[in-house]
Each structure stands twice: as structure tokens, then as C-alpha cells.
Amino acid sequence: xxxxxxxxxxxxxxxxxxxxxxxxxxxxxxxxxxxxxxxxxxxxxxxxxxxxxxxxxxxxxxxxxxxxxxxxxxxxxxxxxxxxxxxxxxxxxxxxxxxxxxxxxxxxxxxxxxxxxxxxxxxxxxxxxxxxxxxxxxxxxxxxxxxxxxxxxxxxxxxxxxxxxxxxxxxxxxxxxxxxxxxxxxxxxxxxxxxxxxxxxxx
Numbered sequence: 001x002x003x004x005x006x007x008x009x010x011x012x013x014x015x016x017x018x019x020x021x022x023x024x025x026x027x028x029x030x031x032x033x034x035x036x037x038x039x040x041x042x043x044x045x046x047x048x049x050x051x052x053x054x055x056x057x058x059x060x061x062x063x064x065x066x067x068x069x070x071x072x073x074x075x076x077x078x079x080x081x082x083x084x085x086x087x088x089x090x091x092x093x094x095x096x097x098x099x100x101x102x103x104x105x106x107x108x109x110x111x112x113x114x115x116x117x118x119x120x121x122x123x124x125x126x127x128x129x130x131x132x133x134x135x136x137x138x139x140x141x142x143x144x145x146x147x148x149x150x151x152x153x154x155x156x157x158x159x160x161x162x163x164x165x166x167x168x169x170x171x172x173x174x175x176x177x178x179x180x181x182x183x184x185x186x187x188x189x190x191x192x193x194x195x196x197x198x199x200x201x202x203x
Contacts, residue, residue, distance in 0.1 A: 025156060025195050026156055026157045026195055028176070028177060030157065031157055031177040031193035031194070031195075032177055032193070034152060034157045034159060034193050035159075035177055035178065035179055035191060035192075035193045036179075038159055038191050038193075040181060040189060040191065041147070041148060041161060044147055044148070044161065044163070044189065045183060045189070047131075048183045048184060048187065050127065050131075051145060051163055051183075051187060052184065052186060052187060053124075054124055054127060054128065054133075054145075055143045055145065055163065055165040055186075055187065056165075056186075057121060057124055058135065058137055058143045058165075059141040059142070059143045059165050059166075060141070061117055062137050062138065062139060062140070062141050062142065062143065063139055063140075063141075064114065064117070065098070065113060065114065065117070065137050066095070066096065066097075066098065066137065066138070066139050068114040069095075069098055069111045069112070070094045070095065071094065072111075096138055096139045097136055097137065097138035097139070097142070098111040098136070098137055099111075099134065099135070099136045100113065100134065100135055100136070100137070101134050113125075131147070132147075133145050133146070133147060134146040138169070140168070141165070141166070141168075142165065142168060142169040143164075143165035143169060144162055144163070144164050144165070144169055144170075145162060145163040146160060146161075146162050147161045147162065147163060148160075148161040149161065156195060157193055157194075157195065158193070158194050158195065159191065159192070159193055160191070160192050160194070161189075161190075161191055162189075162190050162191075162192065163183070163187050163188070163189055163190075164187070164188040164190060165186060165187065166186050166187075166188075167188065169188075170188050170190060175190070175192055177192065177193040177194070178190050178191060178192040178193070179191055
């Protein structure tokens with residue numbers, strides 16, 4: 001009985017944190033209101049031709065990119081509480097999709113675009129970096145560009161601007177609060193709202 005009492009006392013702060021956490025999360029209605037206020041970015045729209053060029057290339061090479069990464073080892077840093085040593089875990093990947101940050105900095109934990117593709121279209125990678133575009137490439141010619149984001153820190157709502165290559169790249173069943181528009185016959189511009197979990201810190 002005593003041990004259960006002690007355990008309850010130890011868990012009480014965590015339980016209070018979780019209750020506070022759930023109360024702070026935005027409602028669907030709040031997310032919808034935030035989406036309604038968010039305008040489609042005119043600069044993104046004006047660069048439609050550039051994005052089509054970049055996305056078309058990545059879609060065409062999507063299976064080549066995925067197959068070149070599958071089977072390779074990526075290292076991830078493991079954080080251990082109260083330990084100053086850095087420990088790395090190596091994982092062999094076999095995925096249908098990979099994400100790439102806009103800066104494309106060398107890292108053992110970030111998938112690498114095949115070298116011959118980098119050499120083949122250096123101007124494309126330069127445009128991606130200049131425009132600060134993060135992107136995801138999936139099998140079957142699926143490509144997504146993540147172009148801009150902001151967070152409403154008062155309501156803990158995260159807003160993401162993305163472009164999807166053709167309709168099959170955008171699965172509407174996986175998204176709950178969003179609005180979209182067609183930039184042309186191939187590109188869907190989506191603004192999505194989600195709960196900004198990363199802006200809530202639990203002790």
C-alpha cells in the first residue's frame with residue numbers, strides 16, 4: 001500500500017502536466033479560424049513555373065532517389081538523460097518516402113540525394129536552397145514541397161504552406177484542417193493547421 005502511495009505522489013506532477021497539456025491544445029474550430037485568416041502566399045503563386053520545373057524533375061527521378069537510399073545506413077544521435085557522452089544509433093533504411101531539409105547540409109542522419117543527380121542538375125539544387133525549400137520524395141512520382149510555416153504561440157497552432165505534385169501526392173484523408181487551391185493542372189497549394197505540440201514544454 002505504501003509503495004502505491006509513494007508511486008502516486010511521484011506521478012502527480014506528471015499527471016498535472018498532462019491535464020494542463022490537453023487543456024492547452026487548440027480545438028478544431030480554432031484551427032479552422034486560423035486557416036481562414038491565413039492568405040495564400042503571392043510569392044509562391046508567382047513562382048509556379050519554377051516549382052513545376054523542380055517538382056517535375058524530382059517526380060521523374062523519385063524511384064531512383066528512393067532506391068539509392070534504401071539499404072544505406074543512417075546514424076542518429078541518442079540523447080540519454082544525465083549523460084554527457086554522445087551515442088549514435090545506426091539504422092538501415094528501407095522506406096517508401098524520404099524528407100530532405102532545405103539547406104542539404106552533409107549529415108550522417110540525413111538521406112543523401114544520389115551524387116549523379118546532384119551533378120546532373122546543379123541549378124535545381126541551388127534554387128531549392130535559395131528558396132529554402134524542404135521537400136519529401138516518395139515512390140510512384142510523389143513529391144511535396146514545404147515552403148513556409150508559422151506558429152501561433154498563444155493558441156499553439158502550427159500553419160504549414162505546402163505544394164503537392166499532382167493529386168496522388170495529396171491524400172485528403174490524412175489531413176483534417178486545411179484549404180487548397182490549384183496553381184495549375186499539376187500542382188496543389190495547401191495550407192494546413194495542426195496542433196503545435198513542439199511549442200508546449202512538459203517538465
